[in-house]
Amino acid sequence: MPDIYTPDLMEVVNVRKQTPDVKSVRIQFQNKARASQFDFRVGQFGIFSAFGSGESTFNICSSSNWKDSLEFCFRKVGRVTEALWRVEEGDTIGFRGPYGNGYPVEKWEGKNLIFLGGGIAMPPIRCAVWYALENREKYGNITVVYGARTVADLVYVDELAEWAKRDRVRVIQCVDPGGQTSDWKGEVGFVPTVFERAKVAAENSVALVIGPPIMIKNTLPVLEKLGMGPDSIYTSLENRMKCGVGKCGRCNAGPVYVCKEGPVFTMEQLQKLPQDY
Amino acid sequence: MSEIISKAGLRELAKEWIAQGKVVAGPVQTKPGLVMYAKLASADEIVWEGFVRPANSVKEFVFPRHELLCTYKMEGNRVELANDGAEIPAQILLAVRPCDAAAFPILDHVFNWDCRDELYNRRREATTVIALACESHDESCFCTSVGLSPQAERGSDVMLFDLGEEYEVRSLTDKGRALFAGKAQPSERTAPTYMGPDPRFNPEQVKQFVDGQFTSPYWQEATLACLGCGACAYNCPTCHCFDIVDEGNSQHGKRVRNWDSCQFGQFTLHASGHNPRPDQGSRQRQRVLHKFSIYPEKFGEILCTGCGNCTRNCPEGQGMLTLLTGIEHA
Numbered sequence: 218m219p220d221i222y223t224p225d226l227m228e229v230v231n232v233r234k235q236t237p238d239v240k241s242v243r244i245q246f247q248n249k250a251r252a253s254q255f256d257f258r259v260g261q262f263g264i265f266s267a268f269g270s271g272e273s274t275f276n277i278c279s280s281s282n283w284k285d286s287l288e289f290c291f292r293k294v295g296r297v298t299e300a301l302w303r304v305e306e307g308d309t310i311g312f313r314g315p316y317g318n319g320y321p322v323e324k325w326e327g328k329n330l331i332f333l334g335g336g337i338a339m340p341p342i343r344c345a346v347w348y349a350l351e352n353r354e355k356y357g358n359i360t361v362v363y364g365a366r367t368v369a370d371l372v373y374v375d376e377l378a379e380w381a382k383r384d385r386v387r388v389i390q391c392v393d394p395g396g397q398t399s400d401w402k403g404e405v406g407f408v409p410t411v412f413e414r415a416k417v418a419a420e421n422s423v424a425l426v427i428g429p430p431i432m433i434k435n436t437l438p439v440l441e442k443l444g445m446g447p448d449s450i451y452t453s454l455e456n457r458m459k460c461g462v463g464k465c466g467r468c469n470a471g472p473v474y475v476c477k478e479g480p481v482f483t484m485e486q487l488q489k490l491p492q493d494y
Numbered sequence: 495m496s497e498i499i500s501k502a503g504l505r506e507l508a509k510e511w512i513a514q515g516k517v518v519a520g521p522v523q524t525k526p527g528l529v530m531y532a533k534l535a536s537a538d539e540i541v542w543e544g545f546v547r548p549a550n551s552v553k554e555f556v557f558p559r560h561e562l563l564c565t566y567k568m569e570g571n572r573v574e575l576a577n578d579g580a581e582i583p584a585q586i587l588l589a590v591r592p593c594d595a596a597a598f599p600i601l602d603h604v605f606n607w608d609c610r611d612e613l614y615n616r617r618r619e620a621t622t623v624i625a626l627a628c629e630s631h632d633e634s635c636f637c638t639s640v641g642l643s644p645q646a647e648r649g650s651d652v653m654l655f656d657l658g659e660e661y662e663v664r665s666l667t668d669k670g671r672a673l674f675a676g677k678a679q680p681s682e683r684t685a686p687t688y689m690g691p692d693p694r695f696n697p698e699q700v701k702q703f704v705d706g707q708f709t710s711p712y713w714q715e716a717t718l719a720c721l722g723c724g725a726c727a728y729n730c731p732t733c734h735c736f737d738i739v740d741e742g743n744s745q746h747g748k749r750v751r752n753w754d755s756c757q758f759g760q761f762t763l764h765a766s767g768h769n770p771r772p773d774q775g776s777r778q779r780q781r782v783l784h785k786f787s788i789y790p791e792k793f794g795e796i797l798c799t800g801c802g803n804c805t806r807n808c809p810e811g812q813g814m815l816t817l818l819t820g821i822e823h824a
Contacts, residue, residue, distance in 0.1 A: 268749075269743050272740075273765075308575040444532060457761075465735055465736050472769070491708040493776075
């Protein structure tokens with residue numbers, strides 16, 4: 218019987234340790250017919266599982282243009298992520314998805330893109346950056362401001378360096394005060410202040426802000442000062458989910474099921490929702 | 495023209511259904527003073543009168559508290575998955591209260607919008623609901639506040655009304671007619687109307703309050719006694735939140751879904767430690783919000799049938815009714 222809760226079986230094709238407690242895992246459908254049908258939008262999420270330990274929800278952090286595999290990235294914090302941490306190339310894990318709305322990348326065409334991320338929020342920004350770089354002619358200037366607690370906590374550092382080499386791309390990395398090393402070349406400070414210091418021109422721009430609530434809260438006034446309206450600032454909510462398909466009753470923020478109508482919202486939409494996220 | 499069946503005749507009919515291999519469930523006295531919906535081993539077990547309503551809800555026959563999603567088996571680094579292909583036997587829910595029957599069409603929305611939940615639907619389709627109209631209510635009952643009544647037909651395939659020695663039989667669907675075809679006799683007798691409890695609150699006013707007063711101190715103050723035990727949700731005919739977990743080891747096991755409740759602290763706890771609903775006030779508010787605002791906005795119906803089980807099962811004697819009637823004075 219086909220059912221919406223039975224996952225696809227995926228083969229692990231690559232595991233990378235990004236930081237002492239963050240790994241990224243690339244997976245492929247074992248069922249080749251399923252692989253050829255599969256499509257998703259950047260910004261959508263999946264429900265990934267280690268059999269015996271359970272399921273957990275992560276953004277699909279690869280670009281939707283990469284057809285041979287998909288990738289997710291997680292921090293080891295609980296039962297499921299401890300089990301996923303032990304996964305090696307060739308192992309089998311479960312995947313359900315894609316779920317959620319994804320980023321409105323068509324609407325963003327012709328605009329400058331400002332990406333502001335904190336900590337483990339890089340993966341959901343990374344997929345959008347690669348998507349924009351692969352459709353470079355459709356987007357204006359790309360600015361990435363990415364901060365982590367310490368130098369050792371930055372993820373996808375090789376890719377940050379790769380993006381910085383591209384045309385019309387500016388990448389600013391920062392670490393919290395005290396998190397720098399003696400050879401640290403990036404900025405020291407929190408994302409909102411570092412972004413403000415960078416004096417990014419914000420006309421005709423959209424911003425994607427993802428990170429801890431405190432980072433988002435302090436970044437919004439900076440964007441506002443630059444003249445950005447709440448309809449041009451996007452974020453991705455992280456409400457806890459189980460089913461992913463609007464049934465289990467867990468992820469709602471006020472009247473909105475985050476798994477169906479989100480996880481991507483504009484600040485304008487969030488301002489109308491009760492503080493339930 | 496309505497139909498009647500003698501009480502003895504209905505008991506015989508239930509025996510026939512059980513003999514045919516159908517699952518028949520109804521109110522059973524599981525221990526002194528406690529009536530619960532349960533599967534009948536024999537038709538004589540059913541309790542027809544002398545109580546207001548069972549302590550649990552009948553939803554578990556369509557949405558079990560623990561349900562297999564799939565099994566997994568590991569061979570080296572390969573995994574094999576298998577679904578539960580077991581046939582769901584036809585089941586008859588007998589002498590169900592109208593407030594339980596009405597929950598099924600309400601639940602149908604969430605398990606069918608956007609994508610179909612086959613696990614729910616296969617049980618739902620195998621089920622025939624024979625409701626017995628209420629003739630009494632207690633201080634926890636409030637069906638008339640949410641648009642239902644002791645004689646509401648919503649969600650029933652057949653409605654029975656107590657006429658003393660007989661039941662009036664009103665077959666409402668083809669499924670229901672099939673069960674009673676040739677078993678009930680035409681009759682002129684119909685049951686008198688029973689009005690049930692007076693309305694206790696206005697659901698529209700509840701919606702306005704929970705939508706507009708999300709941060710009101712009322713939610714904290716009115717729920718200080720709440721223990722967060724979840725008994726209100728587990729015994730509610732319409733609460734349907736669930737969790738998905740693995741049971742087993744790294745070699746073999748099963749993925750299951752279990753009932754869950756918005757009253758539990760871990761329900762919305764993020765991996766980061768952040769919890770959007772950190773206290774019982776916000777969790778009880780969520781229960782009201784879901785039932786009286788979110789669900790009506792999405793599916794056009796209140797996610798509550800007024801059965802009062804949340805209050806009857808609450809160790810603090812609270813429940814929905816306490817919270818909802820209090821809104822008027824908040």
